[in-house]
Amino acid sequence: METGTSRVKRGMAEMQKGGVIMDVMNAEQAKIAEAAGAVAVMALERVPSDIRAAGGVARMADPTIVEEVIKVVSIPVMAKARIGHYVEAKVLESLGVDYLDESEVLTPADEVFHINKREFTVPFVCGAKDLGEALRRINEGASMIRTKGEPGTGNIVEAVRHMRFINSQIRKVTNLSKDELYNEAKNLGVPYELLLEVHELGKLPVVNFAAGGVATPADAALMMHLGADGVFVGSGIFKSDNPEKFARAIVEATTHYTDYKLIAEVSKNLGAPMKGIDIATLTPAERMSERGR
Numbered sequence: 001m002e003t004g005t006s007r008v009k010r011g012m013a014e015m016q017k018g019g020v021i022m023d024v025m026n027a028e029q030a031k032i033a034e035a036a037g038a039v040a041v042m043a044l045e046r047v048p049s050d051i052r053a054a055g056g057v058a059r060m061a062d063p064t065i066v067e068e069v070i071k072v073v074s075i076p077v078m079a080k081a082r083i084g085h086y087v088e089a090k091v092l093e094s095l096g097v098d099y100l101d102e103s104e105v106l107t108p109a110d111e112v113f114h115i116n117k118r119e120f121t122v123p124f125v126c127g128a129k130d131l132g133e134a135l136r137r138i139n140e141g142a143s144m145i146r147t148k149g150e151p152g153t154g155n156i157v158e159a160v161r162h163m164r165f166i167n168s169q170i171r172k173v174t175n176l177s178k179d180e181l182y183n184e185a186k187n188l189g190v191p192y193e194l195l196l197e198v199h200e201l202g203k204l205p206v207v208n209f210a211a212g213g214v215a216t217p218a219d220a221a222l223m224m225h226l227g228a229d230g231v232f233v234g235s236g237i238f239k240s241d242n243p244e245k246f247a248r249a250i251v252e253a254t255t256h257y258t259d260y261k262l263i264a265e266v267s268k269n270l271g272a273p274m275k276g277i278d279i280a281t282l283t284p285a286e287r288m289s290e291r292g293r
Ligand SMILES: O=C(CO)[C@H](O)[C@H](O)COP(=O)(O)O
Pocket: 023, 042, 047, 048, 049, 080, 101, 103, 104, 105, 148, 149, 150, 151, 152, 153, 154, 211, 212, 213, 214, 232, 233, 234, 235, 236
């Protein structure tokens, strides 16, 4: 049984299109994000780069933080549950969040099963690095997809790879004949009907945002150029020298992603972006994008 209609759940994500969703750790940051023009905020205890630095098990945020953020902003509030953690998701739903992120940024609670998102009234966003992952999450009830990227690195390279790969897989599926789709569905480990939808639409049946490693206005614009429907930014804003300026500049660059003069203008005197990490220095266990398939 599905709770809430897919049309409404997916429609809510459609309304965020072209915008920036910002990670915030408290009410003050939530107000900065809203004033900068964020279309939604993600309430969490630590941004991904702090999660990397802290080590240990990363869980859902203290409900106090989530409630505090809900209280101070009028834009939608999202929150993260661990992959497979049904109860964290139910708790966050009970707090009245507008969207849930079943996120690889937190330590997975289940190595095999994701949450059955169809059982929830609140819509979900999930990460994906290829078409198979994206369609499996949609089959479980996700109403929005985002690239996984490599969160907390300030390095855009993985988000670029995931966006390019998903889009190239979609192009391939669009060109297959209907009878070839059965084999492709088997190869990708996804239901035939969903793959048929991609074949007919020429895109995912839900919006696909970019996430994981966006650290500058130009990074955000690059992801839009590559076909993202919008952008999530976590560490890039609140681990930069000047969060207010970065937040505003990233929103401007996302909205006007082909206006290179404007992107140059908003990129002036921003102060230092977050330092960032070379992906090659990460061990396999440190790669959050490998969590949850
Ligand atoms: O929601 C997210 C993933 O669940 C984050 O917003 C995103 O991945 C943040 O990554 P980064 O800190 O690199 O911007």
